[in-house]
Amino acid sequence: xxxxxxxxxxxxxxxxxxxxxxxxxxxxxxxxxxxxxxxxxxxxxxxxxxxxxxxxxxxxxxxxxxxxxxxxxxxxxxxxxxxxxxxxxxxxxxxxxxxxxxxxxxxxxxxxxxxxxxxxxxxxxxxxxxxxxxxxxxxxxxxxxxxxxxxxxxxxxxx
Amino acid sequence: xxxxxxxxxxxxxxxxxxxxxxxxxxxxxxxxxxxxxxxxxxxxxxxxxxxxxxxxxxxxxxxxxxxxxxxxxxxxxxxxxxxxxxxxxxxxxxxxxxxxxxxxxxxxxxxxxxxxxxxxxxxxxxxxxxxxxxxxxxxxxxxxxxxxxxxxxxxxxxxxxxxxxxxxxxxxxxxxxxxxxxxxxxxxxxxxxxxxxxxxxxxxxxxxxxxxxxxxxxxxxxxxxxxxxxxxxxxxxxxxxxxxxxxxxxxxxxxxxxxxxxxxxxxxxxxxxxxxxxxxxxxxxxxxxx
Numbered sequence: 403x404x405x406x407x408x409x410x411x412x413x414x415x416x417x418x419x420x421x422x423x424x425x426x427x428x429x430x431x432x433x434x435x436x437x438x439x440x441x442x443x444x445x446x447x448x449x450x451x452x453x454x455x456x457x458x459x460x461x462x463x464x465x466x467x468x469x470x471x472x473x474x475x476x477x478x479x480x481x482x483x484x485x486x487x488x489x490x491x492x493x494x495x496x497x498x499x500x501x502x503x504x505x506x507x508x509x510x511x512x513x514x515x516x517x518x519x520x521x522x523x524x525x526x527x528x529x530x531x532x533x534x535x536x537x538x539x540x541x542x543x544x545x546x547x548x549x550x551x552x553x554x555x556x557x558x559x560x561x
Numbered sequence: 562x563x564x565x566x567x568x569x570x571x572x573x574x575x576x577x578x579x580x581x582x583x584x585x586x587x588x589x590x591x592x593x594x595x596x597x598x599x600x601x602x603x604x605x606x607x608x609x610x611x612x613x614x615x616x617x618x619x620x621x622x623x624x625x626x627x628x629x630x631x632x633x634x635x636x637x638x639x640x641x642x643x644x645x646x647x648x649x650x651x652x653x654x655x656x657x658x659x660x661x662x663x664x665x666x667x668x669x670x671x672x673x674x675x676x677x678x679x680x681x682x683x684x685x686x687x688x689x690x691x692x693x694x695x696x697x698x699x700x701x702x703x704x705x706x707x708x709x710x711x712x713x714x715x716x717x718x719x720x721x722x723x724x725x726x727x728x729x730x731x732x733x734x735x736x737x738x739x740x741x742x743x744x745x746x747x748x749x750x751x752x753x754x755x756x757x758x759x760x761x762x763x764x765x766x767x768x769x770x771x772x773x774x775x776x777x778x779x780x781x782x783x784x785x786x787x788x789x790x791x792x793x794x795x796x797x798x799x800x801x802x803x804x805x806x807x808x809x810x811x812x813x814x815x816x817x818x819x820x821x822x823x824x825x826x827x828x829x830x831x832x833x834x835x836x837x838x839x840x841x842x843x844x845x846x847x848x849x850x851x
Contacts, residue, residue: 423565423610446601459667467610472569513664
């Protein structure tokens with residue numbers, strides 16, 4: 403089978419990879435580019451564990467083909483911390499113990515960052531609606547919501 | 562899995578040629594939020610995917626003297642972010658907002674929601690109520706079809722091999738008009754409609770309803786236009802008696818099934834309530850535009 407040669411930008415770095423037509427962006431990220439932070443949950447766009455940014459849009463990478471990434475910019479969880487310095491959201495998730503098994507966490511962090519970029523001062527309901535596409539089967543969501551609200555406060559300079 | 566090709570043509574002519582050449586074993590890829598799931602589940606095994614997102618005509622929103630022209634592959638997030646469109650067609654946006662998560666809306670398209678032909682598609686009843694027209698291109702040229710004629714049953718549509726819905730055409734709105742879409746689901750987010758109802762109407766200067774269209778989702782094998790329900794509103798101010806007639810007409814037109822989301826009996830009961838409440842919201846929106 404002929405493979406597609408794809409050039410894209412991942413977390414600011416130019417990357418090239420080969421993929422089959424039916425390979426998803428999630429498979430490419432994990433299996434070709436070895437960026438294993440993005441997780442597969444359901445594989446059908448219901449759980450949000452594979453959330454990444456594609457040209458600035460929050461998407462499920464299991465619902466994007468690798469070949470569709472040609473010329474596009476992708477941001478994954480691996481690009482969230484700067485060097486050894488965690489993003490505020492990452493730090494707040496640790497402080498609030500907003501994770502247990504951790505499978506949903508990378509997707510939730512990416513979705514939460516996208517939410518706070520749109521709404522720097524969200525209500526609790528807006529956080530819950532903004533993260534409705536991300537399922538967590540461990541925490542019951544309460545600590546996640548608290549962590550996101552706390553991160554929003556700090557990012558607005560009211561830490 | 563057998564070999565599958567992926568093509569991303571830059572023109573509609575090239576896309577039509579690719580689809581026609583594959584003789585029915587090709588699929589159009591727009592947002593992919595239904596297609597990739599069907600492929601993964603093994604329900605379909607296309608030999609060719611034709612990605613239409615590289616074609617400008619299907620990915621743009623254009624407003625002109627005739628109304629809005631929504632490219633069929635415009636993402637639902639793009640649509641919700643278009644403030645002028647949302648002010649003009651709030652009921653259509655009601656439906657779009659119900660579809661999937663932010664992640665899904667970042668990819669999914671109204672053209673896909675229409676052509677995937679789920680009887681419960683949240684984007685479709687408001688399109689039908691809006692009297693939207695699907696603009697289609699195919700091997701025989703271009704044609705225009707009312708949106709209500711695209712779906713023919715669950716997962717089936719009336720497009721011929723090689724045809725592509727390129728855009729949805731929304732007419733210009735008269736003064737004092739409003740639309741609304743409501744659905745019943747057990748959960749507020751991330752659910753599939755048990756019943757959906759869309760109402761689009763226009764009032765005269767005295768507040769009497771002079772035009773109306775009512776469409777129902779998830780109560781038949783495809784979304785239904787219900788002229789009898791619209792007739793119950795026309796000539797009235799949307800008083801309690803008119804709304805009760807509308808609810809009765811909605812129930813009478815529905816032919817729901819029993820499934821895991823709701824029984825036939827429940828759907829028949831709730832469809833009148835949903836239609837009535839959607840009409841109340843549409844009336845309120847139209848009055849605010851007086």
